[in-house]
Amino acid sequence: MNWALPILLLVFLGAGVPIFLGTLVHVFRTHRILRKGAHAEGIIVEAEQGKKGRVDRERLRAKGYKVFVLNQPTDWGGGTVKFIWTLTIEFEDATGARQQGTIDAGAGKIPYEVGQRVSIWYDPKQPSAIRIDSFAELWGGPLLVGVFGASFIVMGLLLWSGAIPLG
Numbered sequence: 001m002n003w004a005l006p007i008l009l010l011v012f013l014g015a016g017v018p019i020f021l022g023t024l025v026h027v028f029r030t031h032r033i034l035r036k037g038a039h040a041e042g043i044i045v046e047a048e049q050g051k052k053g054r055v056d057r058e059r060l061r062a063k064g065y066k067v068f069v070l071n072q073p074t075d076w077g078g079g080t081v082k083f084i085w086t087l088t089i090e091f092e093d094a095t096g097a098r099q100q101g102t103i104d105a106g107a108g109k110i111p112y113e114v115g116q117r118v119s120i121w122y123d124p125k126q127p128s129a130i131r132i133d134s135f136a137e138l139w140g141g142p143l144l145v146g147v148f149g150a151s152f153i154v155m156g157l158l159l160w161s162g163a164i165p166l167g
Contacts, residue, residue, distance in 0.1 A: 004166050008159050016152025023146035030138050033131055037121040042091030042130075044116050045100070049085050058102055062128060085110045089120060093127050101130035105137070 085105045093099050101122060105112060112118065112132075119133035131138055158164045 002166070005159060008166075009156055012152045012156030012159065016149050016156055019145060019149030020153060021149075023142045023149055026142045027139075027146075030131065030142070033121050033123055033129070034138070036123070037131075038094050038124050039133065040091040040093065040120055040122060042089040042101075042118055042120045044087050044112055044114050044118060045090050046088035047085060047110070047112060047114050048088075058128075085112075087112060087132075089118065089130060089132075091120060091122070091130075093122065094124065097127075099127040101128045103130055103132065105132070 086102060087105045087110075088100060088102050090098065090100050099122070101120070121131045121133055121138075123129040155164075159166070
């Protein structure tokens with residue numbers, strides 16, 4: 001019996017479907033904040049490179065949850081491993097109250113600096129939930145990951161249909 005087809009289907013469809021569904025969740029959340037959110041001008045007050053997930057931990061703590069961090073930064077070769085830039089942005093909400101939100105903004109070199117003014121979207125019910133108003137920040141990640149997930153699904157479907165013969 002040829003096990004290549006079931007294994008390849010499991011790999012391509014098993015990875016592609018969850019990746020694509022995760023992308024759809026992110027797209028719906030972005031669409032919701034654009035539809036129900038409010039727009040504001042903010043200023044970047046802090047830019048720190050650290051481990052991804054800090055924003056999620058801070059949001060959970062703000063809701064009253066106790067958060068335990070098990071994966072502390074690791075020291076490899078004399079330096080602390082750092083992955084994602086975390087930006088803290090201050091802004092005035094629609095009522096004139098001063099608010100602050102934190103967002104993970106990418107890895108490597110980022111086009112933002114402390115003191116820079118940026119347009120943001122925020123959730124009026126939870127003002128610390130913000131998004132920078134740019135195509136790359138709103139849609140860039142989901143677009144790239146979505147194409148990756150969709151290509152895995154297409155490859156799996158082509159294998160399943162027999163359009164790609166396995167020798």
